[in-house]
Amino acid sequence: MATCDPHPHPASRLKLAGTPPGAGPFSPVTRQDYRDAMARLGAAVNIVTTDGPGGRHGFTASAVCSVTDTPPTLLVCLNKGSSAAATFHANGVLCVNTLAPEHEELSRLFGGGTPPAERFKAGHWRRAATGAPMLVGAPAAFDCRITRAVEVGTHDVLFCEVVNLASDGAQDGLIYFGRRYHAVGSGGEA
Numbered sequence: 001m002a003t004c005d006p007h008p009h010p011a012s013r014l015k016l017a018g019t020p021p022g023a024g025p026f027s028p029v030t031r032q033d034y035r036d037a038m039a040r041l042g043a044a045v046n047i048v049t050t051d052g053p054g055g056r057h058g059f060t061a062s063a064v065c066s067v068t069d070t071p072p073t074l075l076v077c078l079n080k081g082s083s084a085a086a087t088f089h090a091n092g093v094l095c096v097n098t099l100a101p102e103h104e105e106l107s108r109l110f111g112g113g114t115p116p117a118e119r120f121k122a123g124h125w126r127r128a129a130t131g132a133p134m135l136v137g138a139p140a141a142f143d144c145r146i147t148r149a150v151e152v153g154t155h156d157v158l159f160c161e162v163v164n165l166a167s168d169g170a171q172d173g174l175i176y177f178g179r180r181y182h183a184v185g186s187g188g189e190a
């Protein structure tokens with residue numbers, strides 16, 4: 001199960017506190033300014049799923065990235081206030097399903113406001129090795145166990161060791177940029 005590690009790694013060479021001499025003072029960055037700037041940072045869209053003792057759930061996520069290939073590890077940022085949060089912590093496993101352009105509607109469905117059972121009525125799912133739902137037709141799927149969770153503000157950063165991979169051969173991907181979906185790989189729009 002995921003645990004919260006509030007202590008920085010002992011080998012960290014980062015100075016985590018304080019402002020360098022000569023820097024600042026900094027004027028506060030508002031939540032809205034931050035969100036507007038993040039809208040200009042394009043990111044791949046994924047559906048992150050889980051299943052296990054806590055039940056089945058899934059949500060759309062763009063805050064997913066690689067941490068290291070040794071051991072193969074990625075991270076997922078999960079809103080602590082979302083309907084999915086408790087389920088992911090209870091299960092300790094998840095599957096990151098990357099999306100193709102034809103998954104735009106599925107992404108909207110998993111983007112909140114719908115009960116989990118409704119979400120899984122759309123799309124084709126099979127059971128990954130961890131038990132998490134894997135999307136048939138995903139360009140790539142990363143089946144993971146959650147090894148650590150670190151709380152940062154409104155979100156939990158989930159560090160996930162990849163235990164299994166799948167790819168259904170889809171060539172094109174789906175990204176979110178400027179608060180809209182875009183197809184990548186073929187030069188087309190979603």
Ligand SMILES: Cc1cc2nc3c(=O)[nH]c(=O)nc-3n(C[C@H](O)[C@H](O)[C@H](O)COP(=O)(O)O)c2cc1C
Binds near residue numbers: 077078084108110
């Ligand atoms: C394009 C897109 C990207 C999103 N990325 C994330 C993300 O990285 N992490 C996250 O916790 N929620 C993300 N969300 C929001 C969740 O999908 C979901 O709406 C939120 O967790 C609330 O769901 P709930 O109604 O089940 O509580 C994203 C939504 C969209 C549409």
